[in-house]
Amino acid sequence: MTDPIDPTRPGQPGVDIPDARGRTGLDRTGRELTGNPRVRVKDVRLLSSNWHVFRANTLEYQRADGVWETQHRETYDRGNGATILLYSLEKRTVLLTRQFRYPAYVNGHADGNLIETAAGLLDDDDDPLTAIRREAREETGHEIGEVSPVFEAYMSPGSVTEKLFFFAAPYSPDTRMDAGGGLADEGEEIELLEIDIDEALGRIGVDIIDAKTIMLLQWAALSGPFRRVPGA
Structure with a gap:
């Protein structure tokens, strides 16, 4: 993270001069919002834009009793995924x-190695489907065919702006194009795990403790491809 930005000084990266990603005006995000009449955004201060964007926001919120109160909220914008x-x-x-x-x-995780579904952030001009096809190929080596949208969810709405798009798709030996494993030049070293669905469900809360993965596994068992059909 870069040093906190001082809004009183001219020439602030991400504000009035380009940051490392060529962006300006990052202190304007949120000021234009009008969808909730009980919320008035009063100030947005850019704290960091080294890669993702960290902001300190001041807003007025009208309580149910009609009283307006000032609130301060920090948001971390890493894009959607x-x-x-x-x-x-x-x-x-x-x-x-x-x-x-x-x-x-x-x-606090013992070794930091997490079991997950393939995932990644959307690039600047990406749509979610394009992004997940790319990530699946990079991480697993599979060139997936038909993809089913599952749902969308905010993963940590108390402070992180990210919305995650969830998908599912079949794989087979015919979809395997290469070894996968991620991109070495991005510091990725990814191991592939093929796990029986019942075993995977049984490992939830044991060594499968990643939220998006738990959500997709439970969806698969409750209403997805592995759901039990009554009478079958």
Whole structure:
């Protein structure tokens, strides 16, 4: 993270001069919002825009009793993302990944290696479907065919702006194009795991503790490809 930005000084990266990604006006986000008449955004201060964007926001919020109160909220904008559950009905398996996640490691995870569904952030001009096809290929080596949208969800709405788009798609030996494993020049070293769906469900809360992965596994069992049909 870069040093906090002082809004009283001219020439602030991300404000009135381009930051490392060529962006300006990042202190304007939120000021134009009018969708909720009980919210008035009064000030947006850019704290950092090293890559993702960290803001301090001041707003007025009207309580149910009509009283307006001033609130201060910090938001972390890392863009939106997409994730996908790759599954095989024939084998009753799912294809997951395992990789090192420093934020989990620094917050008490024993070794920081998390089991997850393939996922990634949307690039600037990406739509979610384009992004997840790219991420699936990079991480798993599978060139997926038909993709089913599942749902959308805000993963940590108390402070992180990200919305995650969830997908599912079948995989097979025919969709395998290469070894996958992620992009080495982006610091990725991804291990592929093919796991029986019942085993994966049983490992939720044990060593499958990533939220998006848990959500997709439970969807797959409750209403997705592995749902139990009454009477079947």
